Amino acid sequence: MVKTILVFLVIFSIIVVIHEFGHFYWAKKAGILVREFSLGMGPKLFAKQAKDGTTYTVRMLPLGGYVRLAGLGEEEMIQPGQSVGIILNEQDKVVKVNTSEKQAQLEELPIQIDHVDLVDEMKISGYVTGQDERKDFEVDRQAEIIEPDGTIVRVAPKESRYESVSVFNKILTNFGGPLNNFILSILAFTIVGFMLPNVPNYSNEIGEVIENSSAEEAGLLAGDRILSIEGISTKNWNELTAEIAKYPDKSVEIEVERDNKQMTVPAKVSSSEMENGQKVASLGITIKKSTAVLDRILFGFTATWNVVMMVLGALSTIFTRGFDLNMFGGPVAMAQATSQVANEQLVDIIWFLASLSTNLGIINLLPIPALDGGKIVMNLVELLRGKPLSQEKEGLITLVGVVLLLVLMVAVTWNDIMRAFF
Secondary structure, eight states, X not given: OHHHHHHHHHHHHHHHHHHHHHHHHHHHHHTOOEEEEEEEEEEEEEEEEXXXXXXXXXXXXXXXXXXXXXXXXOOOSOOTTOEEEEEEOTTSOEEEEEOOGGGOOTTOXXXXXXEEETTTTOEEEEEETTOOSEEEEEEEEEEEEEOTTSOEEEOOOGGGSGGGSOHHHHHHHHHHHHHHHHHHHHHHHHHHHHHSSSEEOOBSBEEEEOTTSHHHHHTOOTTOEEEEETTEEOOBHHXXXXXXXXXXXXXXXXXXXXXXXXXXXXXXXXXXXXXXXXXXXXXXEEEOXXXXXXXXXXXXXXXXXXXXXXXXXXXXXXXXXXXOGGGOOOHHHHHHHHHHHHTSOHHHHHHHHHHHHHHHHHHHTSSOTTSHHHHHHHHXXXXXXXXXXXXXXXXXXXXXXXXXXXXXXXXXXXXXXXXXXX
């Protein structure tokens, strides 16, 4: 149990942190202020602010991490009516605003906020303790804010915020997270490729023909390339297996290339029945495997693409068979999968990490508000309109997306529990 939890935390944290680093990298490239890059969640254990204004934190709960981009769904932390302490420089500009009672400093000037604008005006107005006259203070564009938990972040003037960059840079920033998940998957599968004795190349070439199978009866041989089934082209293993799956217990015409010669052979596809009563078609062939160094490197790309096509294929069934909760897995399903992998070899754990990273990348690209894909849709709408939606409309759309995701998450988790324990 302990081993399963540790493996789960390590895999989940790597995938999420790499995802968030993608947003972090492209935001930096676009000139967006990244206020915080955190490893873990919850109470702060350590914090260090870099010269570029980003505060790097380590937090107590080892559950991935997050980035805070200035202007991207982040509410301002200083509001009218709030009591804070400010520190002025020699030019009487505010260089620090302390919202934490635990970190009070002697040189602070205590005031009650009446008006604050740290985006356009860069001004704080309020009443100094013990005085009746309202005072205005100009805020330095690199001033710092001490948050209630003691974390120090930089203020975010308009030019450093997400909404101020081009639509192209917004799209890159939002796409950066899923992109990193795909890169992680490619690297992890490449490592797997060098750990395995051989790797599948996902071509349409037959690796082996199983004895007493439909393929053997049809006269198919190892090394044959299956060009088409019933006239439908099969250029790779995914297309090949997809076509075979359409014909359980049916006869088909298979176009084969052997020794640079093409021929057509008839074959009857066999089938086996699963527990749910669904038939699974089988021709009785295995994928070709290779030990070549180049194929091991390419395995990172082909295996990632294979997972992408499998996930997209599963999602596409929503439009053909209807919505099915069993297609999705939540924390319970992930914990079950991790428990199975945790007792396997390292290569199985890395394979699981790569597959999960690809899944996260695809799911995040779904055009659902609050997900990266939903944000990219907003960016495209802005591109077409020539201006972004109002903050009120965008906030409402995001709220609807969050509610839908929460409902889906609860439903998926409940479904996982029912499948696992009842």
